[in-house]
Amino acid sequence: MPASSRAAARCTPATNLAQQPALSLVTIDVTVPGTSPASGRRALQKALGEGSRLFVIDFDKRNTCITFRVDVMARSIGDVVGTLAGALRRATIGRVHAVCVTRPIARRH
Template identity: 45%
Template sequence: MRVARRSRSIQTVVTLDLTVPGLNSNGPRRELQDALGEAVRVYVVSTDRRHDCITLHVEVAGQTLDTVIGALAANLTQATLGRAKTISVRR
């Protein structure tokens, strides 16, 4: 008896850290969804009350690094981009 293997696709995911002013993540989350689509995942990494900013970890599937950075530069003008990379995920 043969066991059928389920084929898995490889998906490209752009991950990056983003620091934005303010202590509430609701506004930046909406701006990220408007700029990158509904498939964006956003996680709060840290809150810095002294400097009045938060750091977000952002994951965007199915887009290139250049596209993501361009959308961020156009829509989140006060954000500071941290480490950004593209990874491949087998799903």
């Protein structure tokens, strides 16, 4: 079976995607220097906003750094990485994963 016919069989009914702005749930691992999770959390929330969810996944006392798993809604991975690169000079970015989410636009009456 040709690839094009397999792809056509999986298609869902057409929707007007122009009316649904796409966002991504970006999950990213960020390692920041320091020994206090509170200071790293404040820096990440300041950079990414209060809507971001932060979880400590590793605390490395030997290298004095803390790794956070961050979940944030954004337009793209590039937006998140760019924001982090501009705000946190000594952070290290690890695993990155994004899931595209569409949400309906609220109708105005």
